[in-house]
Amino acid sequence: MKVACLQFAPEVGNVQENIRRADNILQNTRIPTDLDWLVLPELAFSGYNFHSLEEIRPYLEPTTSGVSTQWAIQVALHYTCHVTIGYPEITTPSTNPSDPQTQYNSTVTISPQGTILHNYRKSFLYYTDETWASEGPASNSHKLSNAESSDAPFFAGELGSLGKVTLGICMDINPYRFTSPWAAYEFASLALSSSTPLICISMAWLCHLTPTELMENPTQPDVATVAYWVERFQPLVEAKGDKPVYVILANRCGMEKGVCYAGSSTVLRIEKGAVSLFETAGKSEEKCLVVDLTERPKFQVRSGR
Numbered sequence: 001m002k003v004a005c006l007q008f009a010p011e012v013g014n015v016q017e018n019i020r021r022a023d024n025i026l027q028n029t030r031i032p033t034d035l036d037w038l039v040l041p042e043l044a045f046s047g048y049n050f051h052s053l054e055e056i057r058p059y060l061e062p063t064t065s066g067v068s069t070q071w072a073i074q075v076a077l078h079y080t081c082h083v084t085i086g087y088p089e090i091t092t093p094s095t096n097p098s099d100p101q102t103q104y105n106s107t108v109t110i111s112p113q114g115t116i117l118h119n120y121r122k123s124f125l126y127y128t129d130e131t132w133a134s135e136g137p138a139s140n141s142h143k144l145s146n147a148e149s150s151d152a153p154f155f156a157g158e159l160g161s162l163g164k165v166t167l168g169i170c171m172d173i174n175p176y177r178f179t180s181p182w183a184a185y186e187f188a189s190l191a192l193s194s195s196t197p198l199i200c201i202s203m204a205w206l207c208h209l210t211p212t213e214l215m216e217n218p219t220q221p222d223v224a225t226v227a228y229w230v231e232r233f234q235p236l237v238e239a240k241g242d243k244p245v246y247v248i249l250a251n252r253c254g255m256e257k258g259v260c261y262a263g264s265s266t267v268l269r270i271e272k273g274a275v276s277l278f279e280t281a282g283k284s285e286e287k288c289l290v291v292d293l294t295e296r297p298k299f300q301v302r303s304g305r
Contacts, residue, residue, distance in 0.1 A: 003037045003246075004029075005265040005289040007281045009254025012047035013059060019045055019071060021286070026075070029288040035081040037162060038288075041204055041252035042086035042122075042170050043105065044068065048204040049256040050088075053103065053132040060090035064108050064116050076110040082117070082162055084109040084250075086169065086202045088133075089121070105133045107169060107202050111160045122169040123153040124176050124186075154187055156194035163198065166191040170203040173232040188235045197243060199233075203251040207262035207283070214260050218284035221264035225283075229266065230275050230301055240273035246293050253284050267291040268301070275301040 008025055010018040022044070042048060045068050050056035061068055068087035076083040089106040093099035104121040111117050121136035122129065136153070155167040166187075173187045180186065191199050207214070207222050229249055230237075236245055246269055253263030263283040269276045276297035281289045 001036045001246075001293045002032050002034060003039065003248055003267060003291055003293065004031070004035055005248065005250035005267070005281065006038060006040045006044075007251060007253055007263055007265040007289060008041075008286045009261070009284075010041070010044060010047045010252060011254075012049055012256050014047065015045050015059060015067060018047065019067070022071075025286055025288050029290065031079055031288070032290065032292075033080075035079055035290070037082040037084070037200075037248070038075065038079065039200055039202060039248055039250040040072075040083070040085040041250055042107075042202045043088055043204060044086050044202075044252070045071070046088050047256055048252070048261075049128060049259050051128070051131055056088055056103075056132045060088050060103060062092050063089055063106075064119050069108050069110070069116070072108060072110045073114045076112055077114045080112045082109060082111060082160060084167075084200060084202060086204075089119070103133050104136065105129050105169060107167065109159060109167070117160045118155060118167070120155045120167045120169070122172060124171045124174060126171040129171070154190055156190055156196055164194070164196040165198045165200060166194060166196040168199075168201045170201065170205055173201060173229070185232065185235045188233045191233075191245070192235045192239055196245075198246050198248070200248045201250065203249060205251045205262045207260050209260055209262075209283070211255060211258075211260060214255070214284050217282075219282035221266070221280040222262045222283040225262040225264050226266055226277075226280060227301075230268065233268075233270060233275075236270045237273055237275060241270075242272060244269050244271040246270075251281075253281075253286065265289050267293075269293070269297050277301050 046059040123136040
């Protein structure tokens with residue numbers, strides 16, 4: 001299986017320019033003809049750092065029918081691959097137009113045939129999300145670990161020809177509202193109990209680097225961020241399963257309103273208690289990271305015991 005992370009630096013509210021930016025990166029990348037899955041960041045084309053519902057309102061997209069979904073369908077058909085993209089969703093009343101609408105921080109996944117496979121709504125909101133978005137419908141049952149329950153948080157199940165997948169968005173891998181016990185590992189625990197070999201996270205992950213530090217050695221990853229991501233999958237590491245689990249972490253880079261993003265999109269393999277890294281994008285690098293999961297990972301991050 002071949003997967004790709006399209007890491008770039010969208011600007012808040014500059015949708016058409018952000019689309020052009022993504023298109024240019026894809027056009028300048030040697031995309032394999034047998035690519036299986038292309039993953040974009042959280043809120044890829046709207047940008048992320050909105051501070052109120054009124055500020056983001058012009059960029060909200062109707063459920064699976066806005067500009068992000070249409071772009072993803074075109075790209076999925078062009079490359080004959082699955083595409084997952086983050087977007088700011090607003091629901092459309094099914095009957096009465098006066099019914100209240102709800103906003104979510106969502107991803108939509110498209111099949112290689114251009115059909116909509118799944119619309120996932122972020123369960124664990126970050127502070128910035130809480131200014132405009134509602135929690136995903138199952139988020140109030142975040143302590144559940146039963147993947148078969150329809151009330152379980154996140155998404156764990158069949159996703160087209162990709163097979164069994166666990167999906168999340170950024171903050172989902174953290175403790176709920178940073179108030180749940182660190183060792184609850186809600187997201188990783190669900191991925192473990194559901195036995196999905198593929199995990200995909202669309203992200204707009206911040207970093208603690210200054211703007212100056214962010215631009216130093218831009219093609220080098222933010223090692224502290226990658227190490228943190230690995231730690232948040234500790235239950236899968238400790239399980240020491242014989243079957244490999246692949247983790248796709250598709251982050252954005254750049255700055256918005258003085259906020260720095262970590263970039264460092266990463267593809268990992270967890271197997272027999274060992275964590276191996278296929279490849280990582282730089283912290284300020286705009287590129288499409290393409291990884292063949294059948295190849296040998298380049299680095300071992302943590303050895304099995």
